[in-house]
Amino acid sequence: MRLLFLCSRNHWRSPTAEALYQNDPRVEVRSAGVSASARRRVSEKLLRWADLVLVMEASHKKKLREDFTEVFHDLRVEVLDIPDDYEFMSPALIELIQASVEPLLVDGGE
Numbered sequence: 001m002r003l004l005f006l007c008s009r010n011h012w013r014s015p016t017a018e019a020l021y022q023n024d025p026r027v028e029v030r031s032a033g034v035s036a037s038a039r040r041r042v043s044e045k046l047l048r049w050a051d052l053v054l055v056m057e058a059s060h061k062k063k064l065r066e067d068f069t070e071v072f073h074d075l076r077v078e079v080l081d082i083p084d085d086y087e088f089m090s091p092a093l094i095e096l097i098q099a100s101v102e103p104l105l106v107d108g109g110e
Helices: 013-021 044-049 058-067 091-108
Strands: 002-007 028-033 052-055 077-079
Touching: 002 013, 002 044, 002 058, 013 028, 013 091, 028 044, 052 058, 052 091, 058 077
Parallel strands: 002 028, 002 052, 052 077
Antiparallel strands: none
């Protein structure tokens, strides 16, 4: 299963999620940001690569819907509801990501 983690600027949340799952044999992972100022900006190619797009906030899903209208209807997008209150690899952020992602891997992996 290919997971694409998205946050605003691809600075703390989505790179943390990518780092957490990069060596997990169940998944392939990448991360990006939806903002024009993102370190790695989401692209149509990345979206088409992903089996599951995991956004940190509902506003990120809205941005995808606006910016990628031609492919949005084909995407499986889940909102994790993780606010931008954490630094990279913060233990609290790791805990939130795992609590949100693990049920999706169990339910939607096959």
